[in-house]
Amino acid sequence: MKVLLIRVSSLGDVVQTFPAVTDLQRHRPALTLHWCVEEAYVPLLGLHPAISEVVPFALRRWRRTLLRQDTWREMAALRRRLAAQQYDAVVDSQGLLKSLAIAKMARGPIYGFGPRTVREPFVARFYDHTFEFPPDVHRIWHYRGLAARAFGYAPDEAIDYGLRKPARPGWIEAPRYVVLLHSTARSEKLWSEANWIEAGRWLASRGIVCVLPWGNDEERARAERLAKFIPDAQVAPQLRVDEAGALLAHATAVVGVDTGLMHLAVAFEVPVVGIYVATRPLHHGPLGRGPTAFRGGMGEAPTAAEVLDALGEVAELG
Numbered sequence: 001m002k003v004l005l006i007r008v009s010s011l012g013d014v015v016q017t018f019p020a021v022t023d024l025q026r027h028r029p030a031l032t033l034h035w036c037v038e039e040a041y042v043p044l045l046g047l048h049p050a051i052s053e054v055v056p057f058a059l060r061r062w063r064r065t066l067l068r069q070d071t072w073r074e075m076a077a078l079r080r081r082l083a084a085q086q087y088d089a090v091v092d093s094q095g096l097l098k099s100l101a102i103a104k105m106a107r108g109p110i111y112g113f114g115p116r117t118v119r120e121p122f123v124a125r126f127y128d129h130t131f132e133f134p135p136d137v138h139r140i141w142h143y144r145g146l147a148a149r150a151f152g153y154a155p156d157e158a159i160d161y162g163l164r165k166p167a168r169p170g171w172i173e174a175p176r177y178v179v180l181l182h183s184t185a186r187s188e189k190l191w192s193e194a195n196w197i198e199a200g201r202w203l204a205s206r207g208i209v210c211v212l213p214w215g216n217d218e219e220r221a222r223a224e225r226l227a228k229f230i231p232d233a234q235v236a237p238q239l240r241v242d243e244a245g246a247l248l249a250h251a252t253a254v255v256g257v258d259t260g261l262m263h264l265a266v267a268f269e270v271p272v273v274g275i276y277v278a279t280r281p282l283h284h285g286p287l288g289r290g291p292t293a294f295r296g297g298m299g300e301a302p303t304a305a306e307v308l309d310a311l312g313e314v315a316e317l318g
Contacts, residue, residue, distance in 0.1 A: 001031045001032065001089070002031075002032045002085065002086070003024075003031055003032070003033050003034065003088060003090075004035075004036065004082070004085070004087045004090045004103075004106050004108065005017070005033060005034070005035045005036070005091050005093065006035075006092045006093065006094055006102050006103055007036075007094050007099075007143075008037050008038045008057045008059070008094060009037075009038045009041070009060075009094075010185075010260055011259075011263075011264070012258075012259065012263045012284070013260075014037060014038075014044070014045075014260070015260060015264050015266075015267050016139055016140045016143060016263055017143045018048055018161040018162055018163060019140055019143070019144055019159045019160060019161055019162070020143045020146070020147040020148075021033065021048055021050050021051065022048075022161065023144055023147055023148060023156070024147055024151065025050035026156075027153040028151055031151075032052045032053075033051055033052055033053075034051075034052060034053040034054070034055055035051050035054055035055065036054075036056075036057050036082075036102050037055070037057060038056075038057055038058070038060060039057065039058045039061070040060075040240075040241060041241055042056050043240055043241060044241045044242050044245060047163040047242065048161075048162050048163055048164075049162070050162065055078070055081065055082070057102065058074060062074070062075065078102075078105070082106040083105060083106070083107060085107065086107050086108065087106055087108030089108055089150060089151075090103050090106045090108045090109065090110045090111065091111045091112070091146065091147065091150055092111070092112040092127070093113075093142075094119070095112060095113050095117075095118035095119040095123060096120050096123065097120060097123060099123075100123045100126055103126075103127075104126070109128040109129065110128050110129070111127065111128070111129045111131075111150040112127040112131075112146070113130060113132070113133070113142070114131055116132050116135075117135075118130075131145070131149045137283075138282065138285065138287055139283055139284065140287055158289065159287060159289060161266075161267035163245075166246035167246060169243065169246050169250070171237065172247070172250070174208075174209035174211075176207070176209065176252045177208065177209040177210070177234075177251055177252060178203050178209070178211070178253045179210075179247060179251045179254045179265070180196060180199070180200060180210050180211070180255055180256070181213065181256025181257060181259055181261050182196050182219075182222060182223065182226065182257065183213075183215060183219040183259065184257045185259075186278070188278040189259070189277050189278045190257060190277065191257055191277060191301060193222070193225065193226060195301075195304040195307070196226050197229045197230060199307055199308055199311075200226065200229070200230030200233060201229070201231065202308055203230075203317070204230055204231040204233070206318055209232055209233070209234055210232075210233040210234070211233075211234050211247065211251075212226055212234065212236060213236040213244055213247065214235070214236065214238070220235070241264075244261055245268070248261065248265040248268055248270060249265075249270065250270075251270050252271070252315060253270065253271040253314065253315035253317070254270055254272045254273070255272075255273045255311060256273075256274060256275065257274075257275045257276075257277065258277075258279045262274055262286065265286075266286045266287065266288040266290060266292055267288060269288060269290030270290055271290065271291045271311075271315035272286045272290065272291070273286075273293050273295070273310045273314060274294035274295075275295060275296055275301075276294055276296035276297050276298070276302075277296055277300075278298060278299065280297065280298055281294045291313075293311075293313050293314050295307050295309075
């Protein structure tokens with residue numbers, strides 16, 4: 001059986017789809033799985049052994065270059081690549097117009113969420129098979145449930161992301177370090193810099209190096225500001241998503257706002273504390289086999305003391 005999985009973005013949702021892939025690997029071991037994903041996340045998919053082929057999707061880049069001929073050639077090549085395969089199932093776990101467009105390029109019956117579960121309800125009418133799920137459960141259970149019902153098995157209670165652990169980054173010399181994920185694409189999800197500094201100073205007082213990743217100029221400026229006030233803090237170099245995964249996978253602990261990298265840390269089973277300011281932990285909280293905790297909630301930013309208390313619950317910091 002050959003299956004196309006469509007989950008192109010965002011990073012957090014891509015990561016939280018991995019347990020469904022692990023389920024498929026266990027319950028349908030003969031299945032050949034292709035995954036269509038935004039090109040920035042292609043290296044990350046290489047860390048899961050059950051994925052046979054990755055189909056890059058570059059909508060974020062194409063939107064900026066629609067007047068260029070090579071953009072249209074790339075889109076035509078994607079259409080030809082998908083049409084050349086005969087899939088036994090096309091599973092759209094994204095539920096948006098852009099993912100539906102990809103599903104329609106492929107040849108095979110389309111499985112997806114029903115109109116009460118899917119992100120954009122009108123797309124459900126174009127699926128061949130739909131499934132509904134309760135709204136007040138974590139997104140991971142939606143993704144795992146979709147795969148399970150499409151292929152006729154019951155998922156296990158244990159959540160296994162199934163990722164291979166990458167090698168420790170060579171540029172990290174500190175034997176113990178905590179990654180502070182201070183950045184997110186949505187400004188309302190940010191935690192105050194004063195809180196980050198308070199937490200970072202507490203960690204530094206215990207001999208733990210704080211590492212500050214960034215992804216754009218604004219985030220780099222924030223990382224550099226924080227590093228000025230946190231003793232021995234280290235601003236990371238610019239990292240691809242798989243390189244960021246290597247940093248997270250070897251951390252003593254990770255503290256982060258609700259962002260994709262925080263969920264990637266959960267996938268590597270390191271101790272994680274999630275900070276919630278503008279989203280609901282019920283749907284987006286850190287969830288996995290490793291030690292996790294969260295503080296805050298919708299409109300309820302936690303204090304630094306509360307976050308450090310949570311960190312003490314999940315990690316041995318001395």
